[in-house]
Amino acid sequence: MARNGIDGHITREQADEYAVGSLEPEMERLITLHAADCARCREILFESEDVAATIAMSAPRHQAPPRLKNKVAVEAGITRPGPMQYFVRFGQAAAIFAAVLVSVAALTGMVSMRGQVQDLREQNAGLQSEVRDLSSQEVQILDLNMRVSEAEQRAAEFEESAERDRELLAAMMNPESETAEVVTMEHGEGAQGRLIWEEDEGRLWFVAHKLPELPGDQAYQLWVEDGGDYIPLGTLRPDDSGTATFVRNLANGLSGYAQAIVTVESREAGHAYERRGDSVFLVPSLPRSRE
Amino acid sequence: MNGDGNPARARLRSLNETHLELEEAGLAQEPDPAQWSDEELMAAIAHHDEQAFGALYDRYADLVYSTSLRVLHDPQLAEDATQDIFVRLWERPGAFVSARGRFMSWLMSVTRNRAVDEIRARGRRQRREASGLESTDEPVGHVDRFENDPLRAAQAQEDQQSVRGALEGLPREQRVALELAYFRGLTQQEIAAKLHEPLGTVKTRIRLGMQKLRSSLEGQQH
Numbered sequence: 138m139a140r141n142g143i144d145g146h147i148t149r150e151q152a153d154e155y156a157v158g159s160l161e162p163e164m165e166r167l168i169t170l171h172a173a174d175c176a177r178c179r180e181i182l183f184e185s186e187d188v189a190a191t192i193a194m195s196a197p198r199h200q201a202p203p204r205l206k207n208k209v210a211v212e213a214g215i216t217r218p219g220p221m222q223y224f225v226r227f228g229q230a231a232a233i234f235a236a237v238l239v240s241v242a243a244l245t246g247m248v249s250m251r252g253q254v255q256d257l258r259e260q261n262a263g264l265q266s267e268v269r270d271l272s273s274q275e276v277q278i279l280d281l282n283m284r285v286s287e288a289e290q291r292a293a294e295f296e297e298s299a300e301r302d303r304e305l306l307a308a309m310m311n312p313e314s315e316t317a318e319v320v321t322m323e324h325g326e327g328a329q330g331r332l333i334w335e336e337d338e339g340r341l342w343f344v345a346h347k348l349p350e351l352p353g354d355q356a357y358q359l360w361v362e363d364g365g366d367y368i369p370l371g372t373l374r375p376d377d378s379g380t381a382t383f384v385r386n387l388a389n390g391l392s393g394y395a396q397a398i399v400t401v402e403s404r405e406a407g408h409a410y411e412r413r414g415d416s417v418f419l420v421p422s423l424p425r426s427r428e
Numbered sequence: 429m430n431g432d433g434n435p436a437r438a439r440l441r442s443l444n445e446t447h448l449e450l451e452e453a454g455l456a457q458e459p460d461p462a463q464w465s466d467e468e469l470m471a472a473i474a475h476h477d478e479q480a481f482g483a484l485y486d487r488y489a490d491l492v493y494s495t496s497l498r499v500l501h502d503p504q505l506a507e508d509a510t511q512d513i514f515v516r517l518w519e520r521p522g523a524f525v526s527a528r529g530r531f532m533s534w535l536m537s538v539t540r541n542r543a544v545d546e547i548r549a550r551g552r553r554q555r556r557e558a559s560g561l562e563s564t565d566e567p568v569g570h571v572d573r574f575e576n577d578p579l580r581a582a583q584a585q586e587d588q589q590s591v592r593g594a595l596e597g598l599p600r601e602q603r604v605a606l607e608l609a610y611f612r613g614l615t616q617q618e619i620a621a622k623l624h625e626p627l628g629t630v631k632t633r634i635r636l637g638m639q640k641l642r643s644s645l646e647g648q649q650h
């Protein structure tokens with residue numbers, strides 16, 4: 138092993154150098170290869186990575202741009218992330234900051250939907266007066282922050298949904314896209330679905346209209362089937378009119394899957410990963426990716 | 429279609445034994461994903477749990493963004509890197525499951541490597557040249573990001589001051605060597621050349637620096 142530059146197992150020092158990234162590429166590769174086969178050395182590397190992580194932690198902390206969460210969700214194919222519930226920073230300045238955000242949110246919303254803008258404006262007015270009355274009570278500030286965060290999130294969602302509609306239109310017009318026939322099953326009575334495979338973007342779209350409203354503990358779940366296995370792709374989230382637009386990147390295309398299906402599943406603490414529910418839509422044959 | 433007969437479930441289970449335990453322990457007992465451990469969240473993410481993903485994002489987005497920004501010195505590139513890392517995490521949670529180790533350390537390593545790959549891809553010549561070692565202390569660019577928003581700038585500054593980095597306690601030359609490797613992506617030889625020091629000296633500084641960080645970390649845990 139010495140001829141490889143690693144004398145037996147990886148030393149603590151080598152692991153440290155590996156974790157901070159200071160090794161020459163050749164040595165780094167040797168260590169990676171060795172650790173792939175050696176559980177003992179992997180443990181040493183993990184421990185060094187724990188230490189190296191404290192270097193990362195020492196970087197000055199900046200807040201990730203608030204819009205980023207939505208971008209990530211859209212890019213990941215999660216069409217409608219829930220409201221940001223975990224808004225952790227709050228302080229005296231945050232209340233004023235909150236009012237500023239709502240104004241921005243109201244402006245953004247104006248471009249998209251008039252109704253919601255009115256809503257945001259009312260909230261904004263309410264928040265402004267609350268800010269004036271506000272003492273330093275943290276509870277109020279937290280509440281304010283939550284509401285603002287949700288308002289901001291909603292504004293971002295309007296924007297994203299408009300953007301998504303544009304992208305969907307482009308996908309449907311794209312000569313490289315293929316549309317699959319969707320059969321409406323018993324439990325989707327009256328609803329219509331369409332599956333679009335956007336070859337050049339590697340994206341799967343599923344659009345549904347007139348989806349019956351579900352109780353809060355149930356969700357429409359999209360699956361692809363492969364030899365009897367059902368792989369969950371995500372949930373369809375219908376808006377008030379029963380329209381849902383689902384999009385997800387599938388790097389490996391649809392070639393491995395025989396058909397797709399949408400079912401109604403109950404949400405067990407947010408988990409819907411086991412196909413049990415009634416069928417809403419069936420896509421008996423999927424478009425093929427061209428290799 | 430019951431649970432035992434569903435091969436997809438079997439396959440998903442095989443992804444992570446941890447989750448099997450969680451299921452049996454009744455994950456539903458704690459409905460708020462924000463209270464879950466990192467590993468529990470990752471196990472749920474392996475099952476496409478969007479709420480778990482949201483909670484994980486909220487927990488680590490700032491850290492991933494800050495680390496990326498520290499390496500890349502460019503808010504837009506840092507944002508792209510952060511997006512990339514979280515999207516990959518959602519699409520390929522198995523990358524962590526198979527790697528094991530502590531989630532946060534793994535995430536930091538992925539973040540650092542993603543960002544350093546980016547500067548390496550841009551070419552070593554184009555890399556921002558340090559005019560002095562001082563510039564390794566502060567990312568540039570964050571000022572621009574907040575310049576139209578004094579409140580946010582003030583808040584960021586407040587946050588920054590409250591951060592007590594683990595590196596603070598190290599002798600300066602050890603800290604610099606570690607930072608040049610970790611945040612600049614320089615190898616020991618490159619650091620030696622940059623500092624006009626022998627390679628052995630640089631190796632010693634990195635070794636001692638890591639030892640000190642390790643003992644301060646252990647000190648925190650006990």
Ligand SMILES: [Zn+2]
Nearest residue numbers: 146147175178
């Ligand atoms: Zn070994």
